[in-house]
Amino acid sequence: MDRIRIRGGRRLSGTIPVSGAKNAVLALMPAALLGGPLTLTNVPHLADTDTMAALLAQLGLTVEHDKQKGSLTLSGEATSLEAPYDIVRKMRASVLVLGPLVARHGTARVSLPGGCAIGTRPVDLHLKGLEAMGATITLDSGYIEAKAAPGGLKGARIIFPQVSVGATENLLMAATLADGETELVNAAREPEIEDLALCLMRMGARIEGLCSDRLRITGVPSLGAANHRVLADRIEAGTFACAAAITGGEVLLEGARLDHLGSVARILREAGVGLHEEHKGLRVTRLNGLHGVDVQTEPYPGFATDMQAQFMSLMSVAEGASMITETIFENRFMHVPELTRMGARINYHGSSAIVRGVPRLSGAPVMATDLRASVSLVLAGLAAEGETMVNRVYHLDRGYERLEEKLAGVGADIERVRG
Ligand code: UD1
Helix, strand or coil: CCEEEEECCCCCEEEEECCECHHHHHHHHHHHHCECCEEEECCCCCHHHHHHHHHHHHHCCEEEEECCCCEEEEECCCCCCEECHHHHCCCHHHHHHHHHHHHHHCEEEEECCCCECCECCCCHHHHHHHHHCCCEEEEECCEEEEECCCCCCECCEEECCCCCHHHHHHHHHHHHCCECEEEEECCCCCHHHHHHHHHHHHCCCEEECCCCCEEEEECCCCECCEEEECCECHHHHHHHHHHHHHCCCEEEEECCCHHHHCHHHHHHHHCCCEEEECCCEEEEECCCCCECCCEEECCCCCECHHHHHHHHHHHCCCECEEEEECCCCCCCCCHHHHHHHCCCEEEEECCEEEEECCCCCECCEEECCCHHHHHHHHHHHHHCECEEEEECCHHHHHHCCCHHHHHHCCCCEEEEECC
16 A cells, blocks of 8 residues: 655645546536536546545446546446445445436435444435425335436525534535526535536536625526536635645645635634735745644634644644634544644644644654544654655545646655555
């Protein structure tokens, strides 16, 4: 199994190109089940995009993926309406094929995703929304079986009791082909949802209320072809901003957008990180010391849960203390014991962690059980004295394109050890 070796202490300087957003592309790809052909550009080459492509191919779509150019064309219609356990268990985002399949074909069978490393993560909101649109849902042998009423899904007013990115995406897609109007209230407002809505509109969908927590969709009989460029990955950008800051460096994040960082930008600035929007992207500098700042994760535009682990690494070398509260997922502190092994002073109880900054971390062999926790260890390794070996690199490969190449390109001493 591959590992990543980092020798810490190098100041990062230069330009890092930011890839297309993983979480956007994983919702955009299933949109091709609604109509097409759909050509996506700026598609990051990740293990998760390969998994989604394999699932869509298995459902019967034709997938043409030019990995060099980062373009992906999905065409044809589903010939199978079942997403099997073997794929869904690898990647929860597979459940996003459910809404499109039921909307277009009236029925679908999708394996229940089950638990994952960062919590139980149910899909009840996805299912209740489809039920409100007239579908009958049954759970059988670990599978969700969804059947629309004769005549297809019907528009409905769906009020989410809790903000969910995935449920908003699934029901937004389903509503594009439903009969009549659908209103999604308390919808997630993540930039990836706006990106999905823009793509669906290019395909012919009628959607109003973009960027708000109230989406109104008027169903249309069919969706057609479109070309869509995937937006830049705000989480990758935020991660590299932390990398620059933790090494006292200065980098230009090419293609990144300040407005998409939401509260992450405000918190980074409070911590002493300079962020300036430029023509080509976002310049990140850290000229002075870092200070501890308290933060709580929230739905967008609040501080992203997908940035919590990286921010904790940064806070572990800041002056003073920082209280970090995780409100989205119940088990998202797996990086804490590993950061502690590198010399960080962190205590946590329930959903809150207190980080007391130390002057320096020390390199160690470490591993983590999810994507963002793993990258937080890479960040810690960049700042640590000595060598850090990050194991279980496959987590990183799910969500970061050429991570070690991009960091080496701005001066990090980092390499992948094959084997
Ligand atoms: C997406 C992102 C993930 C990010 C998360 C929160 C993708 C592929 N993944 O995940 O990287 O960390 O948003 O920003 O885009 N919930 C329910 N019932 C449901 C659905 C969700 O209780 O039916 C709960 C979840 O357990 C969690 C919270 O709602 O506590 C938010 O989850 P959600 O926004 O749905 O996350 P995902 O879409 O799975």
